[in-house]
Amino acid sequence: MSCSTESIDTAPPVDEDDCEPLVPSKTVPPRCCSARLNLAVLMFLGLTVVYGLRVNLNVAMVAMVNNTNPPPATNSSNSSKHMCPLPGTNHTRTGFSQPDGAPVYSWDTETQGWLLGALFFGYLCTLIPGGYLAGHYGGTKFLGFGVLGTAALTLVTPLAAQWGPSWLFALRALEGFTQGVLHPSTMTIWARWAPPLERSRLMSFSGSGGIFGALLTLPLTSFICETLGWPAVFYLCGAGCVWAVFWFALVSDDPHTHKRISKEEREYIIKSIGPQGHGWTVPLRSMVTSLPLWAIIIGQICANWGFYTLLNSTTAYMSNILHYDLESNGILSALPYLGGWLLSSLSGVVADLLIERRVFSVTVTRKIFTALGNKNPVGCSHIWTVLFLTLSTTTGGACYAGVYMNLIDIAPRYSGFLLGVSLTFASISGAVAPIADSLDGWRRVFWLAAGIQTSGAVFYTIFSSGNLQKWAMTDEDRGEAEKRRTRSMCT
Template identity: 30%
Template sequence: MAPQDLDSENQETDPKRDNGGLPGMFSAVRWRVAVCGFFGILVSQTFRVSFTVGVSCMVGSHSMLQENLTTLPVPGHGYQRTWNTSWNGNFSGIVETNSTEIQGEFQWDKKAQATLLSAYFYGYLVSQVPGGWLSRRYGTRWVVAIAMMVAMACTALTPICARTHMYLLFAIRVILGAVQGTFFPSLFNMAVRWVPPLETARFVAVVIAGFPIGQVVTFPVSGLLCQYGFDRGWGSIFYVFALTSLVWIVAWLYTVYDTPLQHPRISKAEREYIMARIARIESKQDQRKMAPWCSILASPPVWGTALGYFGIDWVNNTFSLGIILYMGEVLKFKITSSGIIGSLPPIVYFISSMFVGCLSDFILKKKALSRVNTRRLFQTLSFMPMGILMAATGFVTKEHASLAVAFLVISQMFFGLSRAGFLISVMDFAPRFAGEISGVLNIFGTMTGLFVPLAIGTLTPNGTQAEWRTIFLIGGGVAIIGAVGFCIFARGEVQLWAKVREVNPEMEIMVDEKTDKREQKTSA
């Protein structure tokens, strides 16, 4: 059969068509898969964020928390950035506690604490692309399950490693970051095999919502375990979250399969509904092939999406670090991570991302806009206001310091709108390689975590409002460039290098059997 574009607009079935016997949204297997993905992201967040609280309990009054440090959780693409309010060029995650003298089990200095807190990200960065390839080659189900098993073991071993040697703790945190770095690209590969195009934004919004909710849940639970738990409090944090992940692994393996064709409990009506709309079946031979990186790197929509990743991470880094430092140095106002202020940004982000997922799919279902113009619309509605809010922050005076907090919270509402913009566009133009490309772009965005602190350290030597205004104007400009660049380069159709040919699953099985027999004869 000749190769053909199976992801074109013509392949989408009329949304008004009668789908007799099709289960509702809450009973459909594909939405159970989405919910399971949500809890998987949430559990992965507990592994990462809980260490932030754990360190403060492990070192007690020797923690950086006792040195006027604070944190403000701001959602990103799979990780959270938290910052030192007396910034010295390095970044570190912390949670504020009271000033009561607490005797910790360990005597780690600030440099050692910062090193341990950053260990996770060394592993996280290097596993993005391999994670995307592995899940495309072997399937998301087992790649994610095995990664979670390793992450569970690393978390459970954290107290033992900490009490053995700090270097061993560092190593296990790097390993944890490496296995969890496979989650983000793997879930994109899962989505393109399970989600009809008219449900993409909702599906991704549900799964990605695990990031902000994981942050909101983990901080208070970890704090309670630190104070009232067993094994000196801090040890119970890691044991409890490791046990929680075991429950999730069982649920994941029971609920999730790589494709609707493989799922033993999906209804015939739902299976046919999904396959009639996605029809993205790769032959096993195609799955073994490496992604065409030369074509990918020369593709305009890839670079348009890269501008989106870079812009959103630059804005988030500038807000999460810049707001805290700006309010301390210029506005003489302190934000703490305790109370409602610290929880508002991720909650607002969660609400807006869920809303925009439904709205985006509704627009596509009604054919009010084309797919690419829908993505452009929400990219613009997200990035433009964020850029304006960031630029305006530089003009906030000491008398109106609370405005800076308001701008941060409101920016997270607009941040959520981007879930229907650049983030899912790769599933439009390159669904076959969505995992690998998303992994590369996530690295591209993550690198702003190095550039933003460097820019702040260089451009604000005296901490004056004029110097900080430059920082916020740069951030606003980057956001606007991200919006304009994406709108110019975005594409809604599958690119030539990403097209797949249609393969009959039954014929594919027959071919595999014949191949196995030939291989057996050859080996004999």
């Protein structure tokens, strides 16, 4: 199919995958030190803080309940079904010591599972209203206060744990409540800031802050637990409040109101994106019957199931099944996120290049990266298990250039609200994805995650789209689409 040489100033075609609008490279302002790049960096750091605050309990939990359960009986004929043999190195779990004064609790596996999933019960409450309100009142406010609130609440974690698991559960749920507005807010912000041909790289880079937060926090938490005691983890992580000062001082909801953006960059972004009004009414009936939207929702549910299974379970699996000590646990649990962070950032650049050079359409590009990102393992080989966990999370980073940003392709003006809807379904996995206490149980956990991810990738590949949907078009979009049809009929 041949393509016209239309400018990116006009709305993209609704049903023409192969005709992606381009913009001459000479009209693109430099990205270095630009307002849009500064926004991406600050958003990256904000998500780094939040995900650090989200996963610190995963590692600290090993120290908080250390030595409360008796070691498994090695002479049992069925022990191989429950635990793996020791790795045969000096990194085995031979007892853990931390500074005096750090309390230790007798929480069983079920209690630990509830505490690790508690955050998502609050998280689910604010995803949809957060996305809806961010579209009207500005995503920067909701994102800033979300990070600030989470950091402030983290400071009282040791006190809540001292009061009992019910108090800690309530605190973690409240932290989730403050975090629910974050991702819908980022989508709303980028709907007004990310030019279509830079969308993949800007959103992938900023979104990879979540993976980087886990990468940084997992080994750092284990080190702090051993040197300062686990309560210090939450006191130090609470310093994320400082980030909010820079965020509120340096960012703006859209290019129109930014005080330090250049005139060239402002005009480039506004012309590239076009008008992005946010009406109070939402076309719910059209959304419910939109198959491309359901493809994204189901794709995100399945991708997040695997992500949250690994996020919540890796440290427990390393400790209880593979017998790694806390220091090794933190380092090895972080390895998967190193690969995921690198690939998520790289995938955004590659996706933009594929679209810009017309190698693939937006639709095909999103499908390719989503298919690459949905892979998942488990066994007793320490080397192979760590390797497969690393490869699984690494390939998962490709989803950032696929299903995770597809909403802004099909419905930019409703992207924040719709991301809240899709993440509401997708984040249920964070609350219900199980952890186990035996090798057979862990095999079922990981195989379930692998099956769900594969099914989601297949459904998404068949039914997804990268085209702007008719129900998401503005009046200006409809006018441009009608002009395009008229020109094509005349030629």
